[in-house]
Amino acid sequence: MTENAQQQPTAPSTELPTQYAPxxxxxxxxxxWVERGYFAADAKSDKPxxxxxxxxxxxxxxxxxxxxxxxxLMDALTRRKRMQGYEALWLxxxxxxxxxxxxxxxxxxxxxxxxxxxxxxxxxxxxVWQWKEEYGGKILGQMRRLGDGxxxxxxxxxxDEGLSKAVQTIFKRLFDDExxxxxxxxxxxxxxxxxxxxxxEVEYQEDDGELVSIKYGEGDETLVVATTxxxxxxxxxxxxxxxxxxxxxxxxxxxxxxxxTDRTIPVVAxxxxxxxxxxxxxxxxxxxxxxDFAIGQRHGLESITVMDERAVITVHGxxxxxxxxxxxxxxxxxxxxQGRIVAExxxxxxxxGHCSRCKTTIEPRLSMQWWVKVGPLAQAAGDAxxxxxxRIHPEDMSKRYFDWVDNMHDWCISRQLWWGHRIPVWYGPDxxxxxxxxxxxxxxxxxxxxxxxxxxxxxxxxxxxFSTLGWPEQTADLRKFYPTDVLLTGHDIIFFWVARMMMFGxxxxxxxxPFKTIALTGLVRDERGKxxxxxxxxxxxxxxWMDKYGSDAxxxxxxxxxxxxxxxxxxxDWVQASRNFANKIWNATRFALMxxxxxEGPLPAPEQMSATDRWILSRLNKTVAQVDAFxxxxxxxxxxxxLFHFAWDEVFDWYVELSKTTFQAxxxxxxxxxxxxxxxxxxxxxxxxxVVPFVTDTLWTTLTGGESVVVADWPKDSxxxxxxxxxxxxxxxxxxxxxxxxxxxxxxxxxxxxxxRLTLDGTALAPHEAAIRQLLRLQPEGDTxxxxxxxxxxxxxxxxxxxxxxxxxxERKRLAKDLATAEKEKxxxxxxxxxxxxxxxxxxxxxxxxxxxxxxxxxxxxxxxxQLDRLPQA
Numbered sequence: 001m002t003e004n005a006q007q008q009p010t011a012p013s014t015e016l017p018t019q020y021a022p023x024x025x026x027x028x029x030x031x032x033w034v035e036r037g038y039f040a041a042d043a044k045s046d047k048p049x050x051x052x053x054x055x056x057x058x059x060x061x062x063x064x065x066x067x068x069x070x071x072x073l074m075d076a077l078t079r080r081k082r083m084q085g086y087e088a089l090w091l092x093x094x095x096x097x098x099x100x101x102x103x104x105x106x107x108x109x110x111x112x113x114x115x116x117x118x119x120x121x122x123x124x125x126x127x128v129w130q131w132k133e134e135y136g137g138k139i140l141g142q143m144r145r146l147g148d149g150x151x152x153x154x155x156x157x158x159x160d161e162g163l164s165k166a167v168q169t170i171f172k173r174l175f176d177d178e179x180x181x182x183x184x185x186x187x188x189x190x191x192x193x194x195x196x197x198x199x200x201e202v203e204y205q206e207d208d209g210e211l212v213s214i215k216y217g218e219g220d221e222t223l224v225v226a227t228t229x230x231x232x233x234x235x236x237x238x239x240x241x242x243x244x245x246x247x248x249x250x251x252x253x254x255x256x257x258x259x260x261t262d263r264t265i266p267v268v269a270x271x272x273x274x275x276x277x278x279x280x281x282x283x284x285x286x287x288x289x290x291x292d293f294a295i296g297q298r299h300g301l302e303s304i305t306v307m308d309e310r311a312v313i314t315v316h317g318x319x320x321x322x323x324x325x326x327x328x329x330x331x332x333x334x335x336x337x338q339g340r341i342v343a344e345x346x347x348x349x350x351x352x353g354h355c356s357r358c359k360t361t362i363e364p365r366l367s368m369q370w371w372v373k374v375g376p377l378a379q380a381a382g383d384a385x386x387x388x389x390x391r392i393h394p395e396d397m398s399k400r401y402f403d404w405v406d407n408m409h410d411w412c413i414s415r416q417l418w419w420g421h422r423i424p425v426w427y428g429p430d431x432x433x434x435x436x437x438x439x440x441x442x443x444x445x446x447x448x449x450x451x452x453x454x455x456x457x458x459x460x461x462x463x464x465x466f467s468t469l470g471w472p473e474q475t476a477d478l479r480k481f482y483p484t485d486v487l488l489t490g491h492d493i494i495f496f497w498v499a500r501m502m503m504f505g506x507x508x509x510x511x512x513x514p515f516k517t518i519a520l521t522g523l524v525r526d527e528r529g530k531x532x533x534x535x536x537x538x539x540x541x542x543x544x545w546m547d548k549y550g551s552d553a554x555x556x557x558x559x560x561x562x563x564x565x566x567x568x569x570x571x572x573d574w575v576q577a578s579r580n581f582a583n584k585i586w587n588a589t590r591f592a593l594m595x596x597x598x599x600e601g602p603l604p605a606p607e608q609m610s611a612t613d614r615w616i617l618s619r620l621n622k623t624v625a626q627v628d629a630f631x632x633x634x635x636x637x638x639x640x641x642x643l644f645h646f647a648w649d650e651v652f653d654w655y656v657e658l659s660k661t662t663f664q665a666x667x668x669x670x671x672x673x674x675x676x677x678x679x680x681x682x683x684x685x686x687x688x689x690x691v692v693p694f695v696t697d698t699l700w701t702t703l704t705g706g707e708s709v710v711v712a713d714w715p716k717d718s719x720x721x722x723x724x725x726x727x728x729x730x731x732x733x734x735x736x737x738x739x740x741x742x743x744x745x746x747x748x749x750x751x752x753x754x755x756x757r758l759t760l761d762g763t764a765l766a767p768h769e770a771a772i773r774q775l776l777r778l779q780p781e782g783d784t785x786x787x788x789x790x791x792x793x794x795x796x797x798x799x800x801x802x803x804x805x806x807x808x809x810x811e812r813k814r815l816a817k818d819l820a821t822a823e824k825e826k827x828x829x830x831x832x833x834x835x836x837x838x839x840x841x842x843x844x845x846x847x848x849x850x851x852x853x854x855x856x857x858x859x860x861x862x863x864x865x866x867q868l869d870r871l872p873q874a
Contacts, residue, residue, distance in 0.1 A: 016593060016702055020586035022550025026694045030144055038082075038710045039149045041089035043476040050086035051484040052078055053465050054150065055497065056158065058097035059132055060104055063142035065524040065558075065570065066490065068542040072555040073521065073562055073636055074488050075149050076690035080631060082149075083686065083714035089481050090149060091468055093156035094137060098420040098457040099193050099357050105131050105419070121418050128419045142543060147551050147693050149710070154477075156468045158460040159421070165438045166467035167421045167460050170508055172437035174372065175425075179507075180413075182425075182433075184368045186290040187412050188353065191311035191324075192360035195416040196369055198456060199409065200495045203356045208347035212332055213279070215340050216265075217256035223248065223267070223281040224342050228350060229288075230335070231327040233258070234315045235306040236265055238284040240295055243269035245280050259340050260317075260331065268299045287366040303366050309416075311363050324363065370414035370423060370453065374503065378408045381502035384513050390502070392518045393634050394564040397491055401518075404495050405502075413456045420454030427451070438472075462500035465514040472508075487515040488634075490523055491565055519634045520565050524558070527571025545575050552692040553579035559691045560644070562636035581644060582695045585688070588652040589681055589699040595663045596670075597678040599704045604672045606722070610662065611767070613676040614725035616655045619646065620683055625717040627687055640691055647684055654733065655680065661770040678703065683715045728764045732772070735765060735793045739776050742791060745867050746802060747811060750777070754805060757781045759797040789870040808871055815868050822860040829854035 033039065041049075052074050057067060074090060082088040105128050106116055116124040143150065156163060174180040187196040213226045216239055223239055236258055241248040248267065255264040265284075272295055273282055286296030287303040296303055306315045311324040318334070319327045335341050353362040382405040384390045385398060392398045414423060424436045429447025436442045442450065463471070465487075469478040483505075489498065498518060505514030525531055526538040545554050556578040561568040606614055623646045630639035655677075662673045681703055689696040689709045700709040748754065756778035760766045772778065778800075787799035802808075829850050832838055839847060 016586070016590045016699075018590075020550075020583055020695060020698075022552065022582075022694065023547070025698055026145070026147070026551055029694055029697060030147060033149070033708070033710055034144075034152060036708070038708065039090070039151050040153055041087055041151050041481070043480040045087040045480075047085060047087040049481050049485075050078065050081040050088045051091070051481040052089070052486050052488065053091045053468055053484055054093060055487075055489050055493075056093045056095040056156075056461060056464060057139050058100055059094045059136040059157070060097050060100045062138050063146070063542060065540055065542050067139065067143075068146055068554060069524050069558045069562070069568060070488060070490065070521060071143060071146055071148050072558045072691070073519075073634075074486075075147060075555075075693075076559065076636065077486060077488070077631070079149055079690035079693065079710065080714060082710070083689070083712060085713070087480070089151055089154070091154050091156070091481075092140070092143070092148070092150035092152065093464075093468060094140070094158070095457060095461050096132075096157065096159040096420065098415060098417050098454060099195065099197075101128060101132070101136070102417050102419040103193070103357070104135075116418060124418050145543065145546055145551060147555065149693075154468070158457070158464075162470065163460060163463070163467045164421060166463050166471055167455065168424050168436075168438040169472045170463060170504065171424055171455070171459075172435055173508075175435040179373045179377065180370060181373060182368065182370050184366060185371070185412075186288075186293045186364050187367050187369055189309070189311075189363045189365035189367065190355040190358065190360055191309065191363055192358045193355060194309055196367060196412055196414065197355060197357075197362070198412055198458070201356045202353040202362050203359075204351045204353050206349050207352040207361075209350055209352065210328075210332075211343075211345040211348040211350075212335075212341060213343040214259065214283075214335055215342055216259060216283070221251060221254060221256055223251065223256070224279045225281050225283040226278050226343075227283060228348065229328065230331045231313065231319075231324050232285045232288045232306065233283060233331065234261065234313070234317075234319065235285045235287050235304040236283045237286060237296065237301045237304060238266050238268045238299065239281055240268050240270045240273050240284050241281050242273045242275040243271065245273075245275040248281060259338065260334055266299075266301075268295070268301075270295050270298065288364050290364060293366065305366055307363065307365070369412050370425075370451075370455075372411040372413055374408045374411050377503035377507055378405045378499070380506045380511075381405045381499055384502060384506060389513050390516065390518060393520065397494075397520045397565050400491065401494055401499070405499050408499070411456075411500075413459050414451075414453040415456055416452075417454050420457065421460055423451040423453050423455060425451045458496060458500055461497060462504040463508070465501055465505055466509055482509070483513050484515045486517045486519055488519045488521065491520040492523060494520070521562060522565055522567035524568045524570055527569050527574070529567070529569050540570075540572075545572065549575050549579040550582060550694070552582050552695050556581065556640060556692050559636045560640040562640075563638075564634050581648065582692060584648060584652055585685075585692075585695055586699065588647075588656055589685070589703060591656055592677050592681045593703060595659070595677065596674040597681055597703065598674055599678040599682050601675065603675060603679055606720075608668075608672050609676060610669060610673065611725045611728045611764075612655065612658045612662070612771075613673055614722040615729040616650065616680055617676065617720060618722040618726055619650055620680055621717045621720050624683065624687065624715050628717070636691075643684075643688055643691070647688065651680055651684055654729075657775055658729075658732075658768075658771050661774050665770070685709060686712060686715050731763075731794045732765055732768050735796060735798070736772060736775050738793045739791060739798055742789070742800075742870070743776070745863075746789075746805075746871075748802075748805060752805065753777045753779045755779055755781050755785050755801040757785065757787065757799040759799070763795045765794070765796050791870075802871075812868065812871060815864050815871075819861065819864045819868070822857050822864060826854060826857035826861065829857060 054074065055070065078088045078090040108131070109115060119127060171180065188199065188202050190197055209228045211226055211228055212230050213224050216223050216225060225239060227233065239256065241252065251267045252269045253267065255266050258265050272291060273280065284292045284295050284301065286293045286301050287305045306313060307324060308314050313319045313322045313324065313327045319330055322330060332341065354360065355362060382402060385392055385401060392401055426434045426436060426443050426448050428434070428443060434443050465484050466478065466482055469475060469482050471478055487498065501514050530538060542554055553575050557570060557575045558568065561570060623642060626642050627639045630642065659673050659677060663670050685696045685700040686709055697709045700706065706712055754777065758769055758772060760769055785801050786803060788802045789800045791798045832850050833854065
């Protein structure tokens with residue numbers, strides 16, 4: 001008895017193939033869903049909206065397990081909401097991936113013996129668009145394989161016309177509000193990609209380097225500084241010491257000789273210096289270190305750039321033209337020859353920044369770049385979570401979010417690339433600077449030039465929740481579907497993407513949040529919990545598993561591991577187990593169809609039903625309520641586990657088996673159970689559908705004759721409960737389980753029939769005798785029946801005649817051997833736990849382990865003795 005509204009059905013079928021073949025079903029079924037417009041959202045609908053925008057994958061990318069994981073969860077959310085009567089929009093799209101895409105095309109050109117400079121900017125950008133049309137977007141086809149229920153008619157690309165207008169609009173607005181500015185500062189420079197990258201695109205790892213201590217100055221006016229980047233000394237413009245450091249007070253304000261150069265540099269006092277670290281003196285290279293740059297600003301120091309964009313030394317002299325690492329060795333050798341080296345430490349393991357894309361060592365570099373003044377934007381992004389307008393789930397992830405937005409530095413948004421949104425700023429012949437909006441004409445006349453840089457890719461993707469809905473125009477989509485409901489993404493891109501969408505969304509939409517909930521997931525790892533990496537050889541292509549086991553199996557495996565915010569281990573064995581679950585769903589539904597399961601007509605009244613029927617309907621309603629609660633709390637692992645155990649354990653293993661005797665008996669009871677069986681499978685398939693859509697739609701349409709479970713109504717908990725029936729069936733289950741255990745202990749084969757006498761009078765089990773006998777393979781007692789074992793269970797008695805079914809003498813001998821082993825284990829554990837000297841020295845975990853062994857031995861002794869007592873006398 002659930003509130004389970006029905007579509008107008010066609011005649012249901014009772015025919016299903018004997019085996020489920022995903023490869024024969026999934027592709028055609030998905031295209032049917034798309035052709036029928038099931039995933040298309042209507043902005044004119046009067047249904048309540050529910051919106052998720054997909055985290056846009058890179059146009060260069062292909063589907064990996066991380067995508068499959070998050071897409072499965074987003075698809076489950078939107079499929080359920082669609083079934084609940086919402087106008088559900090799951091909006092797809094791709095990111096233009098500035099650096100990655102430009103690298104792809106430059107690699108192609110290199111194979112032709114060309115560079116982008118041979119083509120020129122306009123032709124190169126045209127070549128990238130050609131590449132995008134030919135090779136980009138591979139992942140979109142793979143999303144179809146997975147079953148993503150996205151609205152393909154609304155697919156967006158961060159470089160399409162509408163989104164480009166949004167980028168130019170917000171840049172202009174930020175510029176006019178003085179939240180975008182141009183300044184020369186230290187940035188992270190990648191000598192391989194030849195562009196600036198943001199702080200969060202730098203990956204730090206422990207590298208083997210060298211720490212060299214160098215003597216600066218002459219005679220009595222010398223200091224020792226230590227560095228891991230000796231090549232930067234060519235750009236030193238000071239040595240800094242702490243103002244309270246007595247060792248160097250006499251040198252502050254004086255100038256000392258910089259080795260290997262003809263320059264002298266001042267000694268400055270600055271509180272940034274830690275007098276307890278090293279020698280208490282630090283070299284200052286303002287053009288090549290962010291901390292040094294800050295010291296230089298405070299003391300008016302010159303900034304000398306000593307490397308070009310490829311990290312090649314540009315300072316005139318013997319090191320000019322050397323790569324930075326070659327120069328490092330050469331400079332140390334030269335210092336050593338002059339007696340300037342005080343100490344050298346190799347290897348010196350320290351944290352070094354690398355480009356997240358090409359893994360090249362980052363070079364801090366002074367450069368003129370465009371920046372977003374993030375202070376007020378970040379404040380608003382933090383306040384939206386603090387005041388509850390946006391909820392972060394799980395809540396303990398909020399700290400990570402606040403750690404970022406509350407301590408955010410201004411964001412460098414310019415990139416030295418050609419592929420991307422070109423910065424809409426023009427420079428005039430007399431130093432004029434004009435920012436041009438999307439509906440404005442750039443300045444005309446001789447000498448005007450547009451800025452050559454493009455915007456950071458994350459700038460455009462930061463607009464994704466509203467730009468994809470038509471902003472800056474006030475479109476029907478924007479009015480209907482904004483703000484979005486849920487942003488579901490990995491906790492690893494809170495910094496890259498989530499915070500930026502919050503900042504831009506609140507700014508562009510006049511304080512309206514971009515999404516109501518941020519649901520953060522963990523990362524997919526291998527079955528041992530290890531990060532997946534090509535270098536580790538443990539990367540899995542989800543398409544291979546889909547080919548082998550079906551998309552439903554991959555989806556269910558991922559969902560079943562999805563605890564909020566925690567990483568998800570996954571192995572092929574688990575996918576295989578999920579495939580087995582899909583097969584179990586298929587076979588159980590075939591049984592239901594073969595036995596007349598129907599959804600036609602209302603459910604019979606409870607008084608017409610058997611206790612078994614009332615039990616399963618009570619459990620069904622509780623499961624509906626439980627699954628709904630888990631969905632609202634983004635507990636995908638728990639809802640998948642609840643569905644698995646309800647479907648497999650309660651429906652397939654118990655209800656289906658208990659129903660067999662009813663159907664064999666026929667009559668009115670069988671007709672009632674057929675309707676109940678249809679209801680149970682109808683609702684169960686609907687509950688499973690958002691996670692395993694293909695097999696459930698195939699089975700549901702066959703069972704009900706309905707159009708598709710994709711557009712069926714989500715079941716509701718009707719409130720029907722029958723605790724008495726639940727207790728009755730639990731008692732029945734305990735009897736069957738106990739006798740099965742006894743049979744197994746006696747070595748009986750599962751199908752082996754045994755004569756039995758059941759004494760059920762006065763218990764609730766009396767109506768279930770036929771089911772008990774069928775499930776336990778118990779045949780009626782004959783004239784020669786002689787009970788050799790009697791099992792009192794739950795107020796009933798099951799007497800068994802095992803004569804002729806087992807070799808009693810051999811079984812007694814086996815059990816006696818097991819008993820002796822258990823008693824020996826008990827004696828050893830007891831002796832150790834009685835040894836005070838041992839207990840005084842042994843660690844707690846060792847003592848606990850021995851106590852566990854003792855408890856296990858005592859349980860084994862009790863169990864084996866009971867088995868011996870039940871055996872007939874030989």
